[in-house]
Every structure is written in C-alpha cells, then in structure tokens.
Amino acid sequence: MSKQEDRDKHSSRLHADDTAIRKQVKIAKAHGIEIKEPHKLVKHHALDCGVPNCPMCSSPRKTYKQPTIQEKSFDQTKAWVDEGELDDALDKMARLSDEMGLGLYDEIDYIKKR
Numbered sequence: 538m539s540k541q542e543d544r545d546k547h548s549s550r551l552h553a554d555d556t557a558i559r560k561q562v563k564i565a566k567a568h569g570i571e572i573k574e575p576h577k578l579v580k581h582h583a584l585d586c587g588v589p590n591c592p593m594c595s596s597p598r599k600t601y602k603q604p605t606i607q608e609k610s611f612d613q614t615k616a617w618v619d620e621g622e623l624d625d626a627l628d629k630m631a632r633l634s635d636e637m638g639l640g641l642y643d644e645i646d647y648i649k650k651r
C-alpha cells in the first residue's frame with residue numbers, strides 16, 4: 538500500500554525529470570541541435586556527450602590536473618596586481634561578496650593559495 542507521502546515523492550520525481558528535460562530541450566533548440574530522443578536528456582546535458590571523463594567536454598582540472606579557463610584568468614589578474622595590494626583587494630572582495638550574498642570563498646581561497 539502506498540501512502541500519500543510516497544505518492545507525493547513519486548510525482549515530484551516525475552516532475553523534476555520533466556522539468557530537466559524541458560530545460561535541456563530549450564537549450565538544445567537555442568543552439569540549433571535537433572533532439573530525437575528527449576528522454577535521454579534526463580541523464581546528461583544537451584551540450585555535452587554524456588561520456589564520463591570525456592576529454593572534449595569535462596573539466597581539465599579533473600581529467601588532466603590542469604587549471605580551468607577561469608583559474609587561468611584568475612592567475613592573469615593576479616599577475617597585474619602587486620602582492621601587497623592583492624591581499625587588500627581580496628579582503629575587499631570577500632567583504633563585498635559577503636554583503637551581496639555571493640559565495641565566492643572558494644575562488645578567493647584559490648587566489649590566495651597561488
């Protein structure tokens with residue numbers, strides 16, 4: 538016998554899958570990709586192939602232990618700023634991110650470690 542709680546969980550699971558499919562179909566449509574089997578988009582995104590550790594679409598940090606494009610960009614920005622100014626700038630950035638409710642702590646820690 539299924540309880541009301543179980544039925545609610547089941548229907549919210551179905552709804553979450555439908556929403557995920559609709560979202561990925563929309564993304565595919567915007568990129569001009571024809572989708573023949575939309576149900577497959579429950580398990581992978583429209584713009585990647587769905588193969589784990591695929592060299593073309595996975596994070597270079599995970600597959601090759603190389604910095605991502607964003608991390609390279611942080612390193613370039615760091616090179617522009619003097620060391621003394623950097624700590625002040627990072628503290629200011631942390632304060633602003635705190636005020637604005639952005640969770641930039643990982644990024645700020647990453648820059649400080651380099």
Ligand SMILES: [Zn+2]
Pocket residue numbers: 585586587588591592593594595
């Ligand atoms: Zn791929």
